[in-house]
Structures are given as C-alpha cells and as structure tokens.
Amino acid sequence: MKITCPYCGERDHREFTYRGDATAIRPSIDNTSLDDHQAFVYDRKNTAGTHRELWNHTSGCRTHVVVVRDTVSHEIFSCEPVGPFAKQLARNVAKLKGAGA
Amino acid sequence: MAEIPDRISPLDGLFEPGDFGAVTNSPGVEYSQRLCGALVQVQAWPGTTGKVEAVLKQVLGLPVPKARLAHMKDETILMSTGPGRWLVDDEMEGLEEKLRKALPSDLGALTGLTHARVVISVSGEKAEWVLSSGIAMDFHVNAFPGGGVQLGHHHEIGVTIHRLGANHFELYAFTSLAHGLWHWLTHAGAEVGYRVT
Numbered sequence: 216m217k218i219t220c221p222y223c224g225e226r227d228h229r230e231f232t233y234r235g236d237a238t239a240i241r242p243s244i245d246n247t248s249l250d251d252h253q254a255f256v257y258d259r260k261n262t263a264g265t266h267r268e269l270w271n272h273t274s275g276c277r278t279h280v281v282v283v284r285d286t287v288s289h290e291i292f293s294c295e296p297v298g299p300f301a302k303q304l305a306r307n308v309a310k311l312k313g314a315g316a
Numbered sequence: 317m318a319e320i321p322d323r324i325s326p327l328d329g330l331f332e333p334g335d336f337g338a339v340t341n342s343p344g345v346e347y348s349q350r351l352c353g354a355l356v357q358v359q360a361w362p363g364t365t366g367k368v369e370a371v372l373k374q375v376l377g378l379p380v381p382k383a384r385l386a387h388m389k390d391e392t393i394l395m396s397t398g399p400g401r402w403l404v405d406d407e408m409e410g411l412e413e414k415l416r417k418a419l420p421s422d423l424g425a426l427t428g429l430t431h432a433r434v435v436i437s438v439s440g441e442k443a444e445w446v447l448s449s450g451i452a453m454d455f456h457v458n459a460f461p462g463g464g465v466q467l468g469h470h471h472e473i474g475v476t477i478h479r480l481g482a483n484h485f486e487l488y489a490f491t492s493l494a495h496g497l498w499h500w501l502t503h504a505g506a507e508v509g510y511r512v513t
Contacts, residue, residue, distance in 0.1 A: 224454070227452040230452070299361075299362030
C-alpha cells in the first residue's frame with residue numbers, strides 16, 4: 216500500500232502511522248455526557264469499504280493527512296493534508312503532480 | 317549556555333578504513349563519515365513561514381530552498397525537510413547561537429541537533445543501487461534529483477538523505493541508531509564492494 220504524502224510524494228505505508236478514524240468528532244468540552252465521550256473514544260463502525268482516516272508521515276515530514284481508503288481492497292482514493300500547514304501543502308501537491316512524483 | 321562537549325562519532329571503532337566485500341578493480345560504493353560543526357532544525361509556526369525564510373536568508377546568505385530541495389554555499393547547507401521546516405548544516409560552530417539571536421521564539425522554534433546526528437557519505441557508481449536495496453523510496457534522478465532532500469527510513473531507522481549528485485548522497489542518521497544503519501550499509505555494499513575512507 217502506497218500513500219502519496221503531500222510533501223514527500225509517494226511512499227510506502229510503513230513510513231506512516233495510522234492515527235485513527237477521521238470521521239470521529241471529539242465532543243465539545245462543555246458536553247459532560249459520559250456516553251458521548253465513550254462513543255468518541257471507543258465506538259467505531261469498522262467500515263468494510265470506503266473510509267476516511269488520519270495518518271501521520273512519521274518517518275518523513277511528519278505531516279498529518281486524511282486518507283480515503285477502501286478497507287477491503289486497500290485502494291487509496293485521496294490523500295489530503297490537514298493542520299496548520301494544509302494550505303501550503305496543498306500548493307505542493309499540485310507541484311508533485313506536475314513533476315509526476 | 318553550558319559549554320558544548322566535544323563531538324564524538326557513534327561510529328568510532330566501527331568505521332575501519334579499507335576495502336571490503338566484492339571489490340575487484342574499484343569498489344561499487346564508498347563510505348565516509350563526518351560530524352557537523354553545527355546542525356540546527358528550524359520550524360516556523362503556522363503563519364510565520366515567510367518571516368522565518370527572510371531570517372534564514374539574511375543569516376545564512378542563502379536563498380531558501382523550495383520543498384524537498386537544498387541549497388549550499390561554502391560549508392553551509394540549507395535543506396527543506398517539511399512544511400515550514402528546515403535543517404541547517406554548517407561546518408562552523410556557533411550557528412545555533414547566531415540563529416537564536418536572529419530568530420525570536422514567536423517566529424519559530426530552533427532545535428540543536430549537532431550531537432544528535434552523524435553524516436554518512438555514500439558515493440560511487442552503485443550508490444543509488446545500494447540505497448535502493450534498503451530504503452523504500454524512488455531514487456531515480458527524475459524523482460530525486462541532485463540537490464534534492466528526502467526523509468525516509470530503513471527498518472524504523474529514520475534518515476534524512478541529501479543527494480549531492482547522481483552518485484553521491486549524504487545520510488543524516490540518528491547517532492543512537494547509527495550503528496544499525498552502518499551495519500546495514502556494510503551488508504548492502506558487500507555485494508558490489510565498498511571502500512571506507
């Protein structure tokens with residue numbers, strides 16, 4: 216499985232660390248419901264098919280990315296940068312595509 | 317600031333000069349090591365990238381490289397290693413203090429890595445072949461041209477690779493893991509013959 220890092224280009228998935236379900240939304244700090252927090256921490260759909268997930272390029276530029284991946288076939292449909300440098304990285308993605316990396 | 321202790325290579329005692337492996341007329345690859353006079357990581361905060369670039373340009377007298385590239389001047393190398401992040405390698409000591417004076421902490425963070433990395437030079441006709449055998453990245457010159465910088469790993473040993481030319485690379489390896497990387501390089505180079513200088 217290869218993931219195209221928005222900074223480094225296409226790399227083996229072993230350079231990345233899986234950081235969890237990107238669809239899980241942390242409850243508001245004002246939300247005191249234990250059930251809501253329990254659901255955020257533990258409850259996952261375990262989707263068989265297309266899934267949005269967070270990965271970190273730990274052995275590379277250490278950028279967080281949202282990967283849309285088929286959990287059955289491992290086909291990767293997209294890989295987008297997230298976080299404070301996302302806009303800067305999005306510009307780099309266009310250059311990487313232009314360079315064929 | 318406390319006095320900085322003498323630099324000691326983690327490869328001292330292992331780095332034995334000579335020819336090894338399948339050397340016939342000339343070795344396929346040559347290895348050497350060096351310690352940086354100063355190695356500093358610079359990280360801009362979100363929104364301060366432009367200002368940090370201006371400081372680097374002023375202090376180092378080098379244009380700031382774009383993503384995955386390095387610029388060199390005399391004995392200074394400025395490498396782009398991530399979004400808003402650079403690695404500065406200088407043969408002269410004192411670079412960290414110079415940068416700290418020029419770069420206030422509200423613009424970015426400086427991390428001194430002088431004692432945390434050793435640089436292993438890999439050169440020769442088979443250099444690309446040797447590195448490709450253990451580091452999963454595209455070493456073709458179209459994807460990784462001379463003057464390029466890539467970060468990757470060999471079996472969990474993180475390494476920053478600066479390509480100086482078609483057949484010349486410098487690997488910035490963690491000192492604590494340099495033994496493992498060196499062990500692999502000797503095995504990978506044995507098939508084509510390697511020279512340690």
